Amino acid sequence: MSRIVLFNKPYGVICQFSPDGKHPTLKDYIPIPGIYPAGRLDTDSEGLLILTDDGALQHRLAHPSRKLPKTYWVQVEGIPDSAALQALQGGVNLGDFVTLPAQARSISEPVGLWTRNPPIRERRNIPTSWIELVLKEGKNRQVRRMTAKVGYPTLRLIRSQIGLSTLAALMPGEYRAATAAEVATLI
Known part of the structure; x- marks a missing residue:
């Protein structure tokens, strides 16, 4: 076993x-x-x-x-609009490849989330928000590259489910x- x-x-x-x-x-x-x-x-x-x-x-x-779905909680800089979420859902051209379509939605900060050490960088005039992203692929730094490409850089990345x-x-x-x-x- x-x-x-x-x-x-x-x-x-x-x-x-x-x-x-x-x-x-x-x-x-x-x-x-x-x-x-x-x-x-x-x-x-x-x-x-x-x-x-x-x-x-x-x-x-x-x-x-294998394409086992992987769920990520992603804290991003800014508040993604529907166009950014639709881009993530449809697949993002990262230059060296186009991502598979993904599930993407805005979420509240996950309940029971621990404090990160060290904390993320905070900017006084730029809010942060959370996205739940479900992928069926996992290339090097893919989530970070995807959110940056649609205009919302990743500040914190947590894989919550496989x-x-x-x-x-x-x-x-x-x-x-x-x-x-x-x-x-x-x-």
């Missing part, structure tokens, strides 16, 4: 177990030998990361052809075993 672990990756943590000398790594939070991340989150992104000891499953979950697996009550740095239902949807 494969071990599958869900982890709430804090800001500033690198998605690897080997030390890099500058940032904390997964090894600083997860004392389980033999598991590896199935996919990545940038060092400056937070949220749900799936780890497993099953190499084939790890490859399937991380492979772009398939049916969610952060639930996991606080940054916490992990838990996947439930039987989560395992069934991932396998």
Whole structure:
């Protein structure tokens, strides 16, 4: 039976177990030998990361052809208008590729959201707001590039869900075993 672990990756943590000398790594939070991340989150992104000891499953979950929906809470600079949300929904031309259509909607700040350390930059005359973005692909820095392209730079990025697996009550740095239902949807 494969071990599958869900982890709430804090800001500033690198998605690897080997030390890099500058940032904390997964090894600083997860004392389980033999598991590896199935996919990545940038060092400056937070949220749900799936780890497993099953190499084939790890490859399937991380492979772009799998198209498992991933939900992100994105704090952006400004208040996106309907044209920006429609652009995100229709696919955004990022120059080197056009994103697949996504689900995008304005949301309130997520309930129970933890404070980020360090806090995001605040500008006195520019408000911030939140978008929920659901993607079926995950290229390097894609969410940040998408929101910037439609005129609303990302200030904070949190992956809240992969398939049916969610952060639930996991606080940054916490992990838990996947439930039987989560395992069934991932396998």
